[in-house]
Amino acid sequence: MQDLLLLIHRIPYPPNKGDKIRSYHLLKHLAQHYRVHLATFVDDPDDWQYLPHVQKLCASSHFARMNPLAARVKSLGALLKNRSLSLDYYRDAGMARWVRDTVAANGIERVLVFSSAMAQYADPYRGARRVVDFCDVDSDKWRQYAEQKSFPMNLLYRYEARQLLRYERQVARDYDASLFVSAPEAELFRQLAPESSAKIGHFSNGVDTDYFSPNESYASPYAPGERALVFTGAMDYWPNVDAVQWFCDAVFPLLRARHPDLRFYIVGSRPSPAVQSLGQRDGVKVTGTVPDVRPYIKYAAVAVAPLRIARGIQNKVLEAMAMATPVVVSPQALEGIDAVPGSELVLAEDAPAFADAVDALLDGQGSGQANAGAAIGQAARAKVQRQYSWSSNLACIGESLECN
Known part of the structure; x- marks a missing residue:
């Protein structure tokens, strides 16, 4: 060698x-x-x-x-x-x-x-x-x-x-x-x-699709009956900090008005003081470092990637796709990922659109449209297996x- x-x-x-x-x-x-x-x-x-x-x-x-x-x-x-x-x-x-x-x-x-x-x-x-x-x-x-x-x-x-x-x-x-x-x-x-x-x-x-697999058995980190949105990433990284701050300020209040029981989990290491302060808001949970992010992704109703500043490919998006969890992304978070909006993930360009996209996936769960989010998740995993x-x-x- x-x-x-x-x-x-x-x-x-x-x-x-x-x-x-x-x-x-x-x-x-x-x-x-x-x-x-x-x-x-x-x-x-x-x-x-x-x-x-x-x-x-x-x-x-x-x-x-x-x-x-x-x-x-x-x-x-x-x-x-x-x-x-x-x-x-x-x-x-x-x-x-x-x-x-x-x-x-x-x-x-x-x-x-x-x-x-x-x-x-x-x-x-x-x-x-x-x-x-x-x-x-x-x-x-x-x-x-x-x-x-x-x-x-x-x-x-x-x-x-x-x-x-x-x-x-x-x-x-x-x-x-x-x-x-x-x-x-x-x-x-x-x-x-x-x-x-x-x-x-x-x-x-x-993505290691054997590791990030929805077929593995994990204990849910969420309370019984809790519906959770999840954001994953290093939480001392400013683009991630900016993303969750914007989501908590502009998007989550719109969703909580429609779904009072909804929770937003910010999962990632080294949360900055600005991120920790978000945990004081009603419905927002800041976990800090967790031993395994996969249960948080698997059992979340929706994964969100509301980045406003981004370069390259967002692993958090690929990992959610691999776990077959429906994910809503900003245009910046989608950049560089070859996924079809509407069938392999959901694209939203501003706060009202982001709230509406998440809302549609939440309303579809457990209703006659129940397979909409599941279908997106399955298509997303298939894309990752083929191309990533x-x-x-x-x-x-x-x-x-x-x-x-």
Whole structure:
């Protein structure tokens, strides 16, 4: 087997952790074809429990401890140097030394970078074949943040969007291939970096449909007779925070007026103070970290993905589809997912439409229209089984790493 250096910005989780599922399956796939030398950061104390599992997949590994608050403070120094804050956030001398020593000791000629900020560690090794999985166009995400924020944060986010795009274009120009999570994401970057368009491609996320299966037996996390809507995701991630705040402000009150017994469950790790405060509202439940999200998805009446800021493919949508739970999505949450609105999921563009869509699915349950939501769920699972297999979607990685 050839040696390969893999650089990932946050430790890849085992497959039940949705916010890092792409990097985990990438590592697992590469370990079948290469001797993988992994360098990554650990920014959550709870994540150290996954080290033994991840280490088993690697020939060698380096895990750098990160304090997110200290990293944010450190990153502000980039403002004085006219460079991206993201690069300084993930800058670590110990990791750079480990990468240098590992490349030299193993004669590494293949490098895969996951996320733009980690490319700084591969930049010196121009003799190697280097591939970057940008996943999303992160610079455009910062641009969207700037549009949503007020002074002075909008200026900071606009600065980061500009600086990070400049670095993304440099990486795309210098590396052998640049990959993204979806065709729309790849096309957006081609427009932003036309000089590298011939080297830009994509591979979609996948879903382990054996793991995310509605046929498994779970105890319901909901009270008997309770009808629940569910949102899943890392709840310190601002697009998720913004989504649930908007849903609680603009959509849920409309639904509660029609269904007083309805509950909205926000399920995900590290809920921010803003999310925790939503749990004080009538009918809203904030769970924090749960051992398994699947029961929450399976027994929910409807899964919702009301994102207003999004890039790439939303795992939360694919996982709900795989569990055959009807899901209502915003246009932003649908981007990059090849699903047919009305038959494999439901699309809603504003608050009244979102409430009406959820309402129709709720009213259909237990009535003469009872099979409407079930039919959507079954069609959604069939779509995921056909089109979102990790094994088939990851096939292009080897081609990118070996093509001369």
